[in-house]
Amino acid sequence: MSDSFSHKILHFEIPPPQEVWNKIADQLEKEFKVGDIAISKKIYDYEINPPSFILENVLSALDTESSIKKTPRTYALPLRRLAIAAIAIGLTLITWLYISNSESSPTSDHSLTVVKPPAPNAYIPKSTDTGKNNQPALSPNSSDQTLSSVNTVSTKKPLFSRRRNFKNANNVKYASLNHGLSAIALRPISVSAPPIYDDNGNIIMDESLVSSPDENYIIVTSPNGEQTKISRKFLKMLSVLNGGSSNIYSTAESFQWKRRFEEWRGKLLEQASYIPTASNFLDIMDLKELIQENQDR
Amino acid sequence: MQEELYRRFAPKMYSVCMRYADNSNDAQDLLQEGFIKVYKNLHRFRAEGSFEGWIRRVFINSSIEHLRRKKMHLTNVGEKEENLIENSDISALDNLAEKDIINLIQDLSPGYRTVFNLYVIEGYSHREIGDQLSISEGTSKSQLARAKAILQKKVAQYLSDTKKSYTR
Numbered sequence: 021m022s023d024s025f026s027h028k029i030l031h032f033e034i035p036p037p038q039e040v041w042n043k044i045a046d047q048l049e050k051e052f053k054v055g056d057i058a059i060s061k062k063i064y065d066y067e068i069n070p071p072s073f074i075l076e077n078v079l080s081a082l083d084t085e086s087s088i089k090k091t092p093r094t095y096a097l098p099l100r101r102l103a104i105a106a107i108a109i110g111l112t113l114i115t116w117l118y119i120s121n122s123e124s125s126p127t128s129d130h131s132l133t134v135v136k137p138p139a140p141n142a143y144i145p146k147s148t149d150t151g152k153n154n155q156p157a158l159s160p161n162s163s164d165q166t167l168s169s170v171n172t173v174s175t176k177k178p179l180f181s182r183r184r185n186f187k188n189a190n191n192v193k194y195a196s197l198n199h200g201l202s203a204i205a206l207r208p209i210s211v212s213a214p215p216i217y218d219d220n221g222n223i224i225m226d227e228s229l230v231s232s233p234d235e236n237y238i239i240v241t242s243p244n245g246e247q248t249k250i251s252r253k254f255l256k257m258l259s260v261l262n263g264g265s266s267n268i269y270s271t272a273e274s275f276q277w278k279r280r281f282e283e284w285r286g287k288l289l290e291q292a293s294y295i296p297t298a299s300n301f302l303d304i305m306d307l308k309e310l311i312q313e314n315q316d317r
Numbered sequence: 318m319q320e321e322l323y324r325r326f327a328p329k330m331y332s333v334c335m336r337y338a339d340n341s342n343d344a345q346d347l348l349q350e351g352f353i354k355v356y357k358n359l360h361r362f363r364a365e366g367s368f369e370g371w372i373r374r375v376f377i378n379s380s381i382e383h384l385r386r387k388k389m390h391l392t393n394v395g396e397k398e399e400n401l402i403e404n405s406d407i408s409a410l411d412n413l414a415e416k417d418i419i420n421l422i423q424d425l426s427p428g429y430r431t432v433f434n435l436y437v438i439e440g441y442s443h444r445e446i447g448d449q450l451s452i453s454e455g456t457s458k459s460q461l462a463r464a465k466a467i468l469q470k471k472v473a474q475y476l477s478d479t480k481k482s483y484t485r
Binding site: 053056059060062066068069070071074078079081085 | 319320323327328329331332335336345348349352353356357407408410411415416418419436437438439440
């Protein structure tokens with residue numbers, strides 16, 4: 021069907037109006053002269069042999085143009101200038117990295133951490149404390165910052181972190197100068213040495229281990245586990261109770277008291293429910309109760 | 318292949334160039350320039366018409382471009398003057414040899430020569446000539462009439478000179 025349709029369209033004829041031919045005839049009559057056509061016929065196909073060198077000129081011109089096209093454009097690279105520029109860029113980059121690292125180190129490389137110290141009356145150092153035990157204990161109500169300490173933790177930050185650290189700088193808490201100084205002054209004493217025994221096998225008490233910095237108190241661990249400050253007067257008694265040397269009692273009264281303490285201690289030790297230890301002053305409180313009972317009797 | 322093409326079409330195209338150029342040197346330049354264009358634009362020929370026609374068109378365009386570079390000025394001829402030369406008959410040219418006709422055409426000024434070549438020899442209409450030369454249709458007509466009038470005089474002069482030379 022399509023063939024017949026296209027056939028019909030291709031061969032469909034519409035006779036043009038008569039005016040069209042009249043216009044064509046007028047134009048031909050005006051523009052085309054018989055004489056012109058004769059001359060055109062004569063000249064149109066006329067041939068003149070050109071000089072022989074024209075072909076050579078044409079071919080050489082074409083060769084030149086093709087060679088110009090084929091030759092890739094080369095750029096003379098100023099290698100010396102490029103090398104100098106590369107070195108300058110490298111030095112600038114290294115310098116910038118160095119400066120950025122040095123500027124960011126106070127805030128980014130060392131983050132300040134404020135550790136709230138324990139209450140001054142709550143710490144007792146142990147002669148055998150090592151590692152984790154060297155960390156100060158925190159009491160539940162340790163809002164008192166007299167013993168605040170400053171720890172500087174070195175953390176290597178990656179490069180280009182200066183801006184981020186600068187943004188976070190507002191979140192850093194700084195300890196006040198007074199707190200820092202007091203923390204240094206009240207730094208707890210921690211000795212990781214083993215206990216020292218005398219010839220009789222008794223532990224030699226090192227007073228400095230339990231004394232507070234001002235030497236007015238000794239710090240002991242109470243029965244509930246909290247560290248407690250008590251008067252230094254109890255130090256000698258503690259020494260005696262722990263089996264330390266007794267030559268500190270030079271006077272008769274002292275000697276008497278020593279004897280009494282030894283006696284009470286013996287009685288205390290007989291009680292199965294009480295276990296006195298060198299670092300635990302539990303027995304003192306019970307000893308007090310025992311003395312009172314004796315007095316009442 | 319290039320040489321073969323040249324040998325095949327160069328004489329005809331040189332004739333074309335001689336008609337459009339002022340002298341043989343310019344014609345040789347036009348021929349060289351035209352063939353370079355043909356070789357460079359061979360890929361553009363789509364075989365929709367004759368190859369010779371395509372080459373001829375390249376040469377004609379190249380010649381017109383050459384005339385433009387020479388800053389050819391075509392001025393309109395006055396109506397009175399146009400009526401005087403309207404009926405110029407150049408049929409006498411048919412009695413001359415081709416070479417002589419081309420020499421006479423070459424003696425015309427560039428504007429007359431170009432319009433005469435395009436209209437009489439190549440068969441362009443005045444509208445097409447106007448488009449090609451960026452002139453009005455009327456200017457093309459007047460230029461042709463002027464060219465014909467000059468040629469008529471030249472032919473008459475040439476014929477009389479020839480007669481004189483024969484009688485001597």
